[in-house]
Amino acid sequence: MIRSQIKGSGSALPKRCVTNEELAAQVDTSDEWIVERTGIRQRYIAGEGETTATLATDAARKALDDAGMGAGDIDLIVLATATPDNTFPATATKVQHALGCHGGIAFDVAAVCSGFLYALATADSMLRSGMATRALVIGAETFSRILDWEDRTTCVLFGDGAGAVVLEASECGDSDPGILATRLHADGAQHDLLYVDGGPSTTQTVGHLRMKGREVFRHAVVNLAEVLNEVIEDAGLSSGNLDWVVPHQANKRILDATARKLGISEDKVVVTVDRHANTSAASVPLAFDVARKDGRIKPGDLVMFEAMGGGFTWGASLVRM
């Protein structure tokens, strides 16, 4: 059987780090409120010259180095973002050019905070079907540019960044590494709980992020627990088999509640929301890269990725390293 194996990872953050105290000087909030309700202590905010494409390119280069590959080895780039550099062309094609990849397939996926899961599943399907052999799967965002910096209920929650993995199609036996099972879901009926109030076809403006936080929270815990159980069952395993969960980093309370529902101990959950805040599609590959590079995630480990975001969209994917 053909499986997509993760051969390398990389991540990138903007230069400027903004603490809760700095935000409290601009909007009516406090470090205490933000830490207590979300677990967030700081976030990175893109400055001049830093865009979704530059962050994505930086993360992709590091992932290629980590995999011991060059741009010429890649024939597929799938980039998840809700904050592309331009309405078109796809940011993936900008990254392709910046990396020096010639030919192959490159496109963006829009599933907001679940974008990386959607991109991973798309690349995995294309690799297993033989359409491509080696893929860069990237999550990259500059959410700071769609935030209403006067709305304290949203502007404190998000940050900018990028993460990337290199996938390779390999002939595998049952116990070999690779993506073992994936489930994706969407429910458009909930789109007004979390959305951007602008766009090319409606207002001809970029718009700002709007969210009913409390309702998003409630749906997130229910949907994530359900999809995680589906994937665990598809793989014929139990939650006790998991070595690591790498969740979308929206809010420490969502991470804790989801872990409790699944009966997974908190020390198996990779948490970076304190340092990075919610970086939307970038958050899962960013957290994954942090935990691989600091030696927590090791070859042979069973790792669960999961995310939920605007749409709603949500999904989970189980990978053996």
Ligand code: ACO
């Ligand atoms: N600083 C100080 N006070 C604030 C702030 C702030 N930044 N934001 C809101 N408040 C106030 C509110 O005005 C409200 O005041 P009031 O009682 O006088 O009206 C009070 O705090 C409580 O507000 P709630 O919205 O009820 O607070 P809650 O405990 O629900 O926390 C939060 C809000 C953190 C947004 C939470 O609902 C949440 O995390 N929701 C999930 C949303 C999320 O993570 N979205 C990310 C995208 S989706 C995803 O990734 C899954």
